[in-house]
Every structure is written in C-alpha cells, then in structure tokens.
Amino acid sequence: MADSGVTGEFGSSEGKDLTKEEKQRLRKEKKQQKKNKEKKDDKASQESEKEKKSATSAAPASQPPTQLPAQKAVPAPAPVPVPASEAPAPADKPAKSKAELKAERRARQEAERASKQGKKGEVGQQASTGQIQSQHQLPEHIQVDNPDVLKKLAKKLERQQIPLRSDYGYKVSLFSHLHQYSRKAPLTQQLSIPSTVIHPAIVQLGLQYSQGIVAGSNARSVALLHAFKQVIRDYTTPPNEELSRDLVNKLKPYISFLNQCRPLSASMGNAIKYIKKEISNIPSQCKEEEAKSKLLNCIDCYINEKIVLAAKAIAKYSIEKISDGDVILVYGCSSLVNHILCEAFEKSRKFRVIVVDSRPRLEGREALRRLVQRGISCTYVLISAVSYILPEVSKVFLGAHALLANGYVMSRVGTSQIALVAKAFNVPVLVCCETYKFCDRVQTDSFVSNELDDPDDLIVTRKGKTQLEDWHQVDSLGLLNLVYDVTPPDFVDLVITDLGMIPCTSVPVVLRVKNVDQ
C-alpha cells in the first residue's frame, strides 16, 4: 500500500502540469467509468479472473486514505472497460448468493492489485492519453538504455531545476541498463555555489553520499533524516499554501538530487515514505511551529525506535545464539553486526571473529579496527580465502542492505558467495536486519536491479605501475564495480530482526503485518 502511495504522488507531480480544466475532465471521465462498471458488474467479475494484468486508470477509491484529494494520481483518463473494482456493491441487487459476493470481492481485489501495478509502472510518465497497458512497467532507474526513459528523466529533472548527472565510461553489456557515475564528476559542478535551489544540508549530504563518506544503509538513513530535520527547521510555509502539501512538494526535488548523487537505498526509501506520510497527516488547522516541532519529534522517534532500539533488541536475541568458544565469520563492515559482536563481548561471551574482506572497497578493515579496538581477537582474510578458513568457523553473521519480499537478502556483493560456501560446509548463516529495511520488491537475481559504482575504483597502483590506467582505450574492456547482490533464502538459516528470530520465508508476513499497522 505504501508503495502505491509513493508512486501515486510521483504521478501527481506530473498531475500539477495538467490544468484545472484537464483535471475536471478527468474527474468527469472517472464518473462515467463508474457508471459503466456498475452496468458490467456481473460480466466483468468473471472476466477479471482471467485478466490478471491490466493496468487500469486508477479510480479514486483505490488510493490510500492518507492522500489528499488534490493529489489524485492522474494517469489514463480515457474510459476503459474495467473489471468491477472499487465500485461499491450495486444496491439494486440485494439478493446475492455467497459465491457471487465472494467472486465480486475477489474481482475487486484483483482489480486493485492490477491498478496498483499500473500506477507503479506509470512513474516518470506524463500520461495524458489512456492506453490499456498489458506489459508491466519498470521503474526508471533500471531502464537507462532506453532513450525515451532517459528523456523523461531529463525533463523531470529540468522541471525540478536539478542538474542531470551523465553516465561515465563503457558499461558491461549485462548491466548497461543501470547508471554508472564517476566520482570525479560530482553533481555540484553544475550547481551554483551558494546553492539556492537545493537546501545546503541536502547538498552536503549528496556530496557525502557520492564520495562515500556516509556509507552503509543505517548511516545513510540517519544522515538523511538529520538533513530533513534541518530542512524542516528552515522551512516556512508560503502564503496560500498548506504545510502538509507544500513541504512534501519541497522534498521531492531534494530526493531527486540525492538519487542523482547516489541511488537511494531501501532503508532510505522507507524512511522517506514514513516522513511523507507524517507530513501529509498534519491537520490543516495546526500552526506552523507546532507542526514543525511535531515532525521533528516524529523523526527522532523513528530513528530511536527503528534504528537504535532495534539494534539493542537484535543484539539481545543474537547474544542467545553466540556461545562460548564460537568462531564467528563476518563479511565487510555491517554496523549492526559490529554492534552485536561488541555487545556480546561486553556480556563476557568468549568468541573470536574472522573478518572477510573484498576489493575494491576493503570495508573489512574498518570492521577489523572497531572490533580489535574493543579487545575482540580477530583474523582477517580476503574473500578468495573463504573456503580455506570455513572449516574453522562455527557461525556466519551477515548484515543486510534490504530484505526482499520473496525472502531474498540484498547485501554487499560477495555476501551470496559467502552464504553459498557456508552452506556447502554446513555452517549456519544468520542474517541480522532491522524491520525498517524490509522492502516490497521482489528480485531473484542480482542483474535486474543493482548499483554500479565508479569503475575507476578498480584501478590500483602497485610498485609505481598502474596497469589499467588507459582502460578507456581498449574497446573490448569493461570494468564492472557492482555494489549489491542477492542471496536466496535457501542459504540463510535464520533472520534476526527486532521482532524476533524468523525464517527467511516469513519476510512477507512481517511486511503484511507492518502494512496493516500503518
């Protein structure tokens, strides 16, 4: 639900372009559709079970209640014969058997689902003509090789007055649908120096993301919320505007800017959804100062609950799983896993740690430093030695960037390799992840959606010689610097979250429970 809420609002930013007359026309057409639906109710309820995927024009009722009427998603206005969805059960047919009611309900649910899929696919489109779309629409950031999508993105950024960051270097063909940026060409090159369009806190944050100074999904979310706090503090409602609507619109260009600096992580996406929801929920009679302090409080609560307290809860559960004499293997630098190990050490558990690291980021050095500083005895290996070291290991603790709805774990590239080898050696693999990183997306491979980092990071100078210096000149050579990969749930034995210890396949249950709560 939350997802469609976000996309609906993305759609509405284009909706602002439509004039009032067009909006009225759309409303009239929707009313017509409703009348058509009521007539074709019976017929359609049978048809809808066959037609699984048909993106339809969103009827008003399908939108989440939190959206305000002015921000109705505005896709295809042309009337489309739609299976009966949100139309209330026709009152003129009182006598209905249970089976027929069930069929109607099912039809409604499927139409809702189909319309949500349609809304998702219409992100980035300036839909002014309706079409029946039978294909599932993909998000913009994984369609970089499609020039139309790029043009739409350029238009959107131009409207928001944000510079477009151009791709760099030759992209390996399997990943040519993703963006690849160079760290030496920061986005600030094209901005004016006292940045007026974008709040300075956001510019600073974007720079820190693109240079890697703030890295790791928890750190990025906290930094994002900190920057949003400053934005909210410096915000004043313009006359004739409402805080609940205007502030959300102010945040949109900032989010586009941050996306250009570095693609948003799942945790950041969830944090943004939360803030937008909180802002939209502010009642209109609330005074500005009160509203602002309420929002700042909400942000503090969110960080406290979802990050700080969640880490404590996860540490508590994990410590039960760490016994004396354990040899624990960790990969890269996960803030949560480091926290767990430090807590376990303070609770006087006797264990030693093996830190596995990989190029080009070599984040394991930082994890090693933090653990050794506390007094934990550590071993350091590179990922190429993981099958050599695994016979010694009793448990593997992994951090996660996001947990996908089908139970797959998205984490730093190399994690799935470690999980695979651990499975081959029959070593239990425990993934630690807070619930705010759970994501509605479904992915079964690492190709569809990933992040390409700067390929020049792979270039290294040894003994004064830099072999890959002129890699641009070699036509058939491509440097690939992947950031994430997905681990299937078969390799993960347990997921430790702040809600408890759950198997990987229970992730969709948690998501459903979370959505019902919200």
Add this chain to the structure above:
Amino acid sequence: MELQAVLMAAGGGSRMTDLTYNSPKPMLPVGNKPLMWYPLNLLERVGFEEVIVITTKEVQKMMSTDPKMKLDVKMKLDWVCIQEDGDMGTADALRHIQQKIKTDILVVSCDLITDVALHEVVDLFRAHNATLAMLMSKAHEFTETVPGQKGKKKTGNQRDFVGVDQSGKRLLFMANEADLEDGLSIRKSIMRKHPRMHIKTGLVDAHLYCLKKAVVDFLTENKSISSIRGELVPYLVRKQFSKTTNSQKNKDDAEDQNQKKNDGSTNHELLISSRDETLLQLAQDRSCWNDHHGDMSEAYHGGKLRCYVHIMDQGLCYRVNTLAAYIEANRLAPKLFEEPAVHPSAVISERCQMGSDSIIGAQCQVADKTSIKRSTIGHSTIIKEKVKVTNSIIMHGVIIEEGCNIQGSVICSNAVISRGADLKYCLVGNGQRIEPESEANTHPYIHKHTHILYIYVYIYIYI
C-alpha cells in the same frame, strides 16, 4: 543561505608601489579591466548574487562612477568602507563586518586572477564539514623581464612551507620561513596520526578561504589576530592537533586540570556544534568510512576542527601583488573573458600592424604605420604614427607621439611619451612626461618627489 562572499579590496599593494602610489591596487587595469573585476567575475560565474566588498572610499567612488562596471557586474555589491591609512588587517576587517555575517563565508582577495573550478574548494568545505578550506596553486616562474629592475630578482627567503597528508587534501602544517628560525619542527602527535606528510614549498596561496561562521565569532572574541593569512590560518592549522580539541578520552583529564580550561574555552568557541550533534555522531558511527587506515582511531582521528586545501596544478592562478605578476597577468588574463581583443569604439587605421594577442581599449586612436605586438593598450589612448609598441602595457589616457619605440615597458595613466623616445623595459609613472628623443633602458620613471634618490643611482650607472 549557504555561503556569503567577502571581497577584501582594501589592500595597499605594498610590493608594487611604483604602480600603486597614485591609483589604488583594486583599480589597476589588467587587460583593460580593473583588477577587482576578476574576482567579482569569478564569483558571479559561479552563482553568487551578493558580495560584501570591503574597500576604501576612493575605490568605491571609482567603481560606482564607472558606467561599464555597472553593466559587467550584475551582482549586488554591499560596500563597506574603511580607512585607508588605518592598520586594518584582513581579520580586523572581518571583525568589522561581523554583524553582517549570518552564515559561513568565502573570503576572496581583490588581486586574485584565476579560472579555478570553485566547487572543488567548496566541496572540500562541505563534504568534510571543515572549518577552513583554501586554494593554492603551483607557482609558475615569471619569464618576462620586469621593467625598472636590473638583473634577475632574487628569490627572497620568504618561502611558505605547506604540509599536506597523503591524499593531498588535508592541511597539516603551514609556516613561513621567516617564522622558522630554528628549523622546521613537527610535533610528534601529528606524525603519529599522519605518518606520511608531503611538504611543499613552491605553492602560491591564492588567498581564497572558506571559513565557518564560528571562526568569525571566534575572531570577535580574540582581538589579537589581525591577518587571516599571517595569523588566523596557521593558528587554525595548529589547533587541529591541539590536545584539548581532540578525543573524548582526554575530555575528563582536561576538565580536571584547571589550566587547560582556559585553553579549552577558546577552543570550544571554534567548535560550536550543530543542534543535532547526536544524530551526526550516530551517522558517523554507523558509517563504514575512515579517512585513514592503519591505526586504531576513528575517522578524522576524532578531531572536530579540520582544515583542507585544494592544490591546483593546471589552470590559471595569479596573485597580482608584484610587478612581475602584474605583467604576467596582463599577458594571460584576456584568456579569461571572451570579449574581442579590439574594442569596437577604437579607431584603428588600416595601415597599422596589430598582433592578435594585443588588446586595444575603448576610444583609442591608433594612427598609421604603427606596430603593436603582445601589448595591452588602455582606453582613451592616442598613438601617433610610426610607433612601435612591443610587449608593453599602456594604461589609460596615454599619449604616445610619433616615432616612439616602446619595448617591454609599463606606462601608467595619463603619461605623455614625446616624439622619438626609445624606451626599453622602463616603467613610467602616472602623469609623467618623457622628453623627446630620450633613450632609456631599464629605467623607472617615477614621481620625482618620492624616489629621487633612486633615479640618481641609475643615472650614475649609465654614465
């Protein structure tokens, strides 16, 4: 608002008195534009809309009455006038405008001519939350002969020693040779934190600084600091590694000892924390980034005060504070703007030979059979027939009569070069008049009253 620009244009030009005794340094023409125009243009190109200009009343009058200025500079200039004779250093000037300063500042000197991508300096300032970010450039040797000076200029023992870390961005050490009487000593604590330091001497300080607002507040408390470059910057660089500003471990010790408290109070003014310090700290703790590797300390070694420098190795960067720099700048400054070399209102006869690298100002009159090569001619200058001008800088309102031969010289405003004069590497001051048929080589013709002794010395050598 993110940054406020401050232009320091009250300097006297003490190292080129020959040029500045009559016209103030910010108004010296370089490529037929006043020197002050270049930093203003840099700020305008980058996107600033307002600049606070600290200067003298004279300069303000000259700039406001110049109609061309109003067209060229579209930013809003906030003039702050100070006394010219007063001993106001750059830091004193900042203290003077403390009321106007609401955010972090970008201080630029009026004699800076550069085409640097300013975002490189400001990005260091933003990304690392630095207290100071400055610009430096590799120095270029000046190849042109300086008029009025015989022989090569001695390289004075005024070198600057700049120590940077391995990445070349963090500023670890800055001192001038004059202050290092007993030799260069570096504290062990710095070497422990940054075992690899590169010390450079051939760098030109561009006098472009990004400073946090807390530094300006600190200056108002500490009235003893009067120069940014001479005192404030070395102080900030030293304070990065001062014991009391560092890690929380030492905090308890510092609180016990009373004598450190006094130092601590001055330091803590520089480290005014933001309102959400805990959140920032949390983000930094959870982030898996460190600026150095190999020792047990956290990012930035826990230091809150950080100074960064961007060293340009390519591109233009000149500080016009000596005569040699002034001449070099005149040669290269025209590359910075795209105006046509010859002003449309200049009247140039067809039989004049003009090289493509010369600049002719507005309302000039150049007569027949003249040859102008690699020179800059100011506006309202009259050049009569058969004049040969090579490698020279001629300012406004000069009259050059027939048959003159001017080579490698600087001729200041309103001078008159009479018929047949042959000047090589000379410097002619404001309003001077050169006698007809005079021949001079490496001769500074300056105002008689101030430098009479000077002239006699030179004449002695000739005769």
